[in-house]
Amino acid sequence: MKKLLSVLLVALLVAGLMTSALAGAADGKKIALVGKSAGNAFFEVAANGFKAAGEAEGAKVDVVYPEDATADAQIKVLDNLISQQPDAICISANDVNALQAKLEEAMDAGIKVSAFDSAPNPASRQVFINQVTNDGVALGLMDAVYDIAGGEGKWAILSATSQAANQNAWIDAMKALMEADEKYAKLELVEVAYGDDEPQKSTDQTQALLDNYPDLKVICAPTTVGIMAAAKLVQDTEGCAVKVTGLGMPSEMLAYTGADDAHSCPYFFLWSMPDLGKMAAYTTIALINGDITGAEGETFTAGDLGEYTITKADDGGTQVILGPLFKFDESNVEEFAKLY
């Protein structure tokens, strides 16, 4: 009796929890969008854009999140997806290399694989939907640093983790740009700090930058959590002349954006997250329909975004590039904060 009851109860609990998570069946094209982790507002905006565009085209879009922000967890998600045999998988990879085995298996099973936001290596994808080229990010950020610092002085970078692939690519591109262009000769990059995308560690690291370099002029944080933590600390520190810029979300940065001394961030950048999702959806659908195969030089129309051409990516694979960085300052930040 006791056993029966306990089994029943356990089953009831499971069944009760399940009802909300049930997904309906659908025919037509099935696309699975795999995120980096659950609970990431940044990704959510793009996912909504993806879903809207995909469903407008008659496809069924499932957004799947791994239980953890790790490649291990994404491997389990991919295993599940291969069982379901969707028409395509579009993934934002937690690691460059780790998904190769599973994504190759998916492609062997006839599933089209595209990537966006963060690319797995060329062997594991057909095409990468890149928000902005690495050089584009580097140029935008370097010019911002140059402008805010007044052309000379010390500046520092606050990154996410030392292992974040896209962060490192941007930082390397910025360093290369500094070497190559005389314009930036008077700017001195004093340190690259890592805040692990945790508010607490980012705050410690920003504080250390302020303490270690009293004549620091600019902190550039190409990560949404980092720029938020740095902007908050700098804004809260009385008499601190340091300015913050980088890549951030308008809704996160609203309180810190402004040209006056009361705000710590004159302006910052990002790409259009809804458009990135939309673009990823159109690209993935083009893959399914056979309009493109992911080879260099192919062209396709991405809905109302216009026509795009597939180009060669820095890592040897192919990519589609959404467009340049988008600048947010006090004139437009409030408007965009409502969106994302």
Next chain:
Amino acid sequence: MAGKSGRSISNIPESPIKKLIFGWEGILILVFIGVNIFCKWFSEYYNMFNLLRQMPVYLAEVFLMLVMAFILVMGEIDISVGSTVCLAATMACIIANAGTPMPLVILATLAVGTCCGLVNATILTRFSELPPMIVTLATQIIFRGIAEIVLGSGGSIALSDTAGFKAINGKIGSVPYILFIVVILAVIAAIILGKSTFGRKVYAIGTNRLAARYSGVAVQKIRFIIYTLMGTAAGLCAVFMVASSYGANTTTGTGFEMDAIAMAVFGGISSTGGKGNMIGGIISAFIIVCLRIGLGQRNVNGQVILLIIGVLLIAAVALPNIFGSLRKAMKK
């Protein structure tokens, strides 16, 4: 602590058949059947083929559970294993990329894991008054920290030649190698824990450490062996992790220690020591694996899956206790 739980599991030998049917293991078998029926109903993709195809990634964690069970029976814990997997997987890739033949790569990976285990074992036995949780917490940070340093900027390494590790993913029929290895090792572990003198000593340590020592059990020696083996198991897990991802990165193995502990605890192995057996742990491991696959196949949110596992975990331990005390109350 002993006798608190209403479960009928103990280390006092009973008729094994009776124990299997009426004990916690009996319930677990029912739950296992129930979970499979549920998954079959819930997911149209839930079949033997997909199950066997998806299982290897989860089975790698079962290796950890096999040794974790010994540690839990001793009333201790090791939360560094996930990081050990990370370090061993990283070294495996580096060694393999140097052109080392495959058998040597596997041996070296096991050796790296064992070395990490040795570090834990040495510290824990030399300073036996230190709680295992804090020592393994520190080594958890250290092992992953070393992997971060080794991997450097980028934090990720890929195999330059995947053929060797691809072979590890091989199958006999449609049954992957790893399933055979898990079953063989599980049988060995179950026999050692359940039938050998060594196993009885482990229970003795978990039930009453002082009494065990006075009755001549070499407590520190046994702890040393088990913590070292825990590292070896993590090395083995690392081999299969590399095989499933053709690489390693700084997050490899994150949270595996909790997964392993959850499997063992759901199987009736008490974290307060001295209770439970390997059969329960193994059945529960398969319950959790099947449930995760079944739910995952219908894209149930990862957080919701964790929530369900959390509820199951608590229910597995609390319900028998609650019913036990209810029954006692009714008898009065």
Next chain:
Amino acid sequence: MKLKKLTGSREFLLFIIVIAMFAIVSIINPAFFSFKAVTDMLRNNAVTLVMALGMLGVMLVGGIDISITSTLALSGMAIGMLLKYGHISSTLVAFLITMGIGTACGALVGLLISRAGVPPIIASMGFMYIYRAMGYLISNGGEWASAAALGDFKNFGTEKLLGLSKVIWVIIVCYIVFFIVMKWTRIGRQIYAVGSNAEAAEVSGIKVKNIKLLVHTVMGFLAGLSGAIQVAVYASAMPNMAQGGEMDVIAACVIGGVSMSGGRGSVIGALLGALIMAMIPKALPLLHIDALWQNMIKGVMILAVVVINVILQRVANRNALARREM
């Protein structure tokens, strides 16, 4: 005699370690040696400092709670969303809500442990998953509440009272209350009694189950309070905040000499342990340690502190024994 007792105590040894660490870092980088640096450090580690107190209580009765940062995230996320969508605007109400949610979460864990006999690590592990998932679910699947959405509430993290940040006042009040309760009240003595020997405590009329329920409820209360502090200090609420932070809290207590088997530990010890845990990540970048090495060095330092503490304790015990034999 009193001096000898003092110098032999675990807290004194720890105090020496704290001062030594502080001195070494200050010499290498004078930026560490300032009132502002110390208050900033306290503010940035308020969550660990506050929760260390609750963990002290839990560990004194021989328990452990790894669900605390999930409770923190759930309660913090709750007020984050309430503030964002304008359901509440008062700072006081927000604090009350987090404390209420935290208390309920803690009480639930405590009930399972004390009434259903679930081992603490299992009960709290289950709720670690459950509360974290609930925090995620109430965030509408991943929304964040950021500075602009938090209105006046975020000012709590920056406002000062009598020259000290309000957040630091919260820490001070918590520590004073705990110090008094643990040292001079019946409840405090009962907690120690349960941890030293639960059966003896039961026999002597202490309601062991209620004490266990109490410490977990208090732990939940402090975790909820920490949720409000976290959201105020960083002016943002995210469903994954403070993930893994429970280990820092446990490490702080163990470093502070709190025994994991119960019965031993003090408020001062927890404070010193939490200070050491706060100092390590603050000091490493100030010492210009390469970013890649910082995690490993943090681990080595935690290990070193607990091992040194054990060695010093052994020496102290041996000396005490030698004195007695004389």
